[in-house]
Amino acid sequence: MNKSRVAVILAVVASLLLAHKPAASQPAGEPPVNAGGLTIPVPASVETTNFDFNTPVSVLELASQQGNVAAQSALGYMLVYGVRLPKDVDRGMLLLQRSAEQGFVHAIATLGRLYMSGTVVPASPDKALHWLQLAADQHDPDAERDLGACYEDGVGVETNYVTAALWYRRAAEQTNYTAMKNLGVLYMKGRGVPQDFATAKAWLIPAAEKGNNARAMFDLGILADNDLADSNHLRAAFKWYQRSADLDEPLGCWRLAVCYRYGKSVATNLASYIFWADRAASKGSAEAQFFLGEAYRLGEGVATNHALALMWYQRAATNDYPEACYSLALDYLADKTNADAQVESVHWMLRAAQLGHREAQMQYALANFQGTVAPKDLGKWRDWLQRAADGGWPKAEFLLSQALLAGWEPFPKNEAMGQKWLERAAQHGNFDAQCQLAIRLLQGVGVAPDSDQALKWWRWAAEHGCPQAQNDLGYALMTHVNSRSDVVEGFCWIQLAANSGIKKALINQTNFSPMLTGEQRQTATLRASIFRPKPVPPLNPLVRDGDPGTPRLDMTGVQ
Numbered sequence: 001m002n003k004s005r006v007a008v009i010l011a012v013v014a015s016l017l018l019a020h021k022p023a024a025s026q027p028a029g030e031p032p033v034n035a036g037g038l039t040i041p042v043p044a045s046v047e048t049t050n051f052d053f054n055t056p057v058s059v060l061e062l063a064s065q066q067g068n069v070a071a072q073s074a075l076g077y078m079l080v081y082g083v084r085l086p087k088d089v090d091r092g093m094l095l096l097q098r099s100a101e102q103g104f105v106h107a108i109a110t111l112g113r114l115y116m117s118g119t120v121v122p123a124s125p126d127k128a129l130h131w132l133q134l135a136a137d138q139h140d141p142d143a144e145r146d147l148g149a150c151y152e153d154g155v156g157v158e159t160n161y162v163t164a165a166l167w168y169r170r171a172a173e174q175t176n177y178t179a180m181k182n183l184g185v186l187y188m189k190g191r192g193v194p195q196d197f198a199t200a201k202a203w204l205i206p207a208a209e210k211g212n213n214a215r216a217m218f219d220l221g222i223l224a225d226n227d228l229a230d231s232n233h234l235r236a237a238f239k240w241y242q243r244s245a246d247l248d249e250p251l252g253c254w255r256l257a258v259c260y261r262y263g264k265s266v267a268t269n270l271a272s273y274i275f276w277a278d279r280a281a282s283k284g285s286a287e288a289q290f291f292l293g294e295a296y297r298l299g300e301g302v303a304t305n306h307a308l309a310l311m312w313y314q315r316a317a318t319n320d321y322p323e324a325c326y327s328l329a330l331d332y333l334a335d336k337t338n339a340d341a342q343v344e345s346v347h348w349m350l351r352a353a354q355l356g357h358r359e360a361q362m363q364y365a366l367a368n369f370q371g372t373v374a375p376k377d378l379g380k381w382r383d384w385l386q387r388a389a390d391g392g393w394p395k396a397e398f399l400l401s402q403a404l405l406a407g408w409e410p411f412p413k414n415e416a417m418g419q420k421w422l423e424r425a426a427q428h429g430n431f432d433a434q435c436q437l438a439i440r441l442l443q444g445v446g447v448a449p450d451s452d453q454a455l456k457w458w459r460w461a462a463e464h465g466c467p468q469a470q471n472d473l474g475y476a477l478m479t480h481v482n483s484r485s486d487v488v489e490g491f492c493w494i495q496l497a498a499n500s501g502i503k504k505a506l507i508n509q510t511n512f513s514p515m516l517t518g519e520q521r522q523t524a525t526l527r528a529s530i531f532r533p534k535p536v537p538p539l540n541p542l543v544r545d546g547d548p549g550t551p552r553l554d555m556t557g558v559q
Contacts, residue, residue: 069104092297109135125156144171145179145351161192177211214249253280270301289316323354358393397425465533471497
C-alpha cells in the first residue's frame with residue numbers, strides 16, 4: 001500500500017474518531033426493569049462512532065486498536081459469523097466483550113443473542129439473560145424482544161408471562177415487529193395479559209402488514225378461523241394462511257393444506273393438499289410430516305407408498321410428534337419375523353408413551369406385562385398402566401379396574417378401588433366397563449342393586465353399537481327386569497346382537513322367539529333392520545394444552 005493511500009485511511013479514521021455521539025441512556029427517574037434481580041450499571045455515555053459492515057476492514061482494525069467500541073463491535077460480529085473475514089470466534093468474542101464492557105449497546109445485545117442461541121458459542125442462559133438485560137435497560141428494541149422471550153420460555157430465569165409481556169410491549173412500542181407478533185400471541189392465549197382477541201389482532205396486523213412477519217400472518221389466520229361471529233371468517237383465515245404459506249412459514253403451509261383437504265373456503269383439492277403438506281413437511285412441520293405419512297399409507301391424494309409413509313413417520317417421530325412415534329411402533333410391530341424391527345417397535349412405543357400418547361402408554365404397559373416384545377417387567381406394567389389410567393384413557397381405566405378387582409400381580413386386590421376405576425371407565429365411554437358395571441348393578445356386586453341404572457348403562461352402549469350390550473339389554477328386557485320391560489324392544493336388541501355374530505344372542509333368539517306373537521316378531525325385525533348406531537364420541541389418545549381430555553358421559557338423559 002503506498003503512503004498516500006495510508007494517509008487517506010488515517011485521515012478517514014481520525015475524522016470518524018472525532019465524531020463521537022453519546023449512546024441512549026436510562027431516562028432520568030425511570031428505574032430499569034430488573035425482574036431477574038441483576039444489578040444493571042448503565043453508563044452515562046459511550047463512544048458510538050457509526051461503523052457498519054461496509055466499512056473497510058482496515059479502517060475497522062485501526063479504529064478497534066484505537067479503542068473505538070463501535071469498531072470493536074462491528075469487527076467482533078464479522079469475525080464471529082465469518083462476514084467478509086475468515087471466521088475467528090475467539091477473537092470476535094474478545095472484541096465484543098471489550099466493547100460490551102464499555103457499555104456499547106450493540107455489542108451487549110449481540111453477546112446476549114449469541115449466548116441465547118448457542119449456535120456459535122455454547123448456550124449459556126445465565127450469560128444470555130445478563131447481557132440482554134443490560135442492553136434492554138438501554139432501550140435496545142431487539143434486546144427487549146429477546147429478553148421477553150427469555151421470560152416467556154424460561155431461559156435463564158423462571159417463566160414469567162407478565163414480565164415477558166412487559167418487555168415485548170417496550171420493544172413493540174419501538175416498532176419491533178417480532179415483538180408485536182409475540183405480544184399479540186400472548187393476548188391470544190391470555191398469558192401474562194388478559195385474553196383479548198381484539199388487542200391481539202391490533203398488534204398482529206402491523207407485524208404482518210408492515211413487518212411482513214409470516215408467523216403473524218398465520219396467527220391472524222388462526223384468529224379469523226375461530227371468529228364465528230364473522231360470516232366471512234373462513235375466507236379471511238384462508239387469505240392469511242395463503243400469505244403466510246407464500247413466505248414459507250411451515251405452520252401457514254400446513255393450515256393451507258388443511259383448508260384444501262377439508263374444503264374450508266376453497267374447493268376440496270387433494271392435489272393442493274399434498275402440495276402444501278409436502279411443503280410444510282419439508283420445512284420441518286412435524287404435524288405435516290405425520291399426516292403426509294398417513295396420506296402415503298392410505299393413498300390419500302397420492303399413490304399408496306409404504307416406504308414414503310415410513311420415511312415421513314420417521315421424520316415426524318424424530319421431531320417428537322407422539323402420533324408418529326406410535327404409528328412407527330405399530331409399523332415395526334407388524335414385522336413379526338424381524339427381531340430388529342421388534343426392538344425398534346419397543347423403542348418408539350416407549351417414546352410415544354413418554355410424550356403423553358395414552359394408547360401407547362397402555363400398549364407399552366401390556367408389552368411389559370406379557371413379555372412379548374420386551375422382557376417381562378411387572379413394575380413397568382403397573383406404572384405405565386396407572387399413568388394411562390390417570391390420564392383418562394378409558395381402555396386403561398377398564399384394564400386397571402380388572403387388575404384391582406382380580407388382584408393381578410403386582411396390583412393388590414382392592415374391590416373399592418376396582419369399582420371406582422370401573423365406573424370411571426364407563427363414564428368415559430368404554431363398552432366393556434359399561435356392560436360389566438351394568439351386571440354388577442343388577443346383581444348388587446360391589447354396589448347397591450339398581451336395575452334402572454343398569455339398564456341405562458346397557459342402553460347407552462347398545463344404542464352406540466355395542467353387540468354385547470345389545471344382547472345383555474335384550475335379555476334383561478325379555479326376562480322382565482322391571483315393570484317397564486318391553487319384549488318387542490328386547491327381542492329387537494337380541495336380533496341385532498345375533499346379526500353381529502354374538503353366540504349367546506343366537507341362543508337367546510331361539511329361546512325367546514316363542515314368547516312373541518308373529519306381529520311382535522315382525523315389528524322387532526323391522527326395528528332391527530332400520531337401526532343405526534349413534535356415533536361414539538371421538539377420543540383423542542393425546543391430550544394437548546387446551547384439550548378438555550376425555551369427556552364424561554351425561555347419563556341423566558339416558559332412558
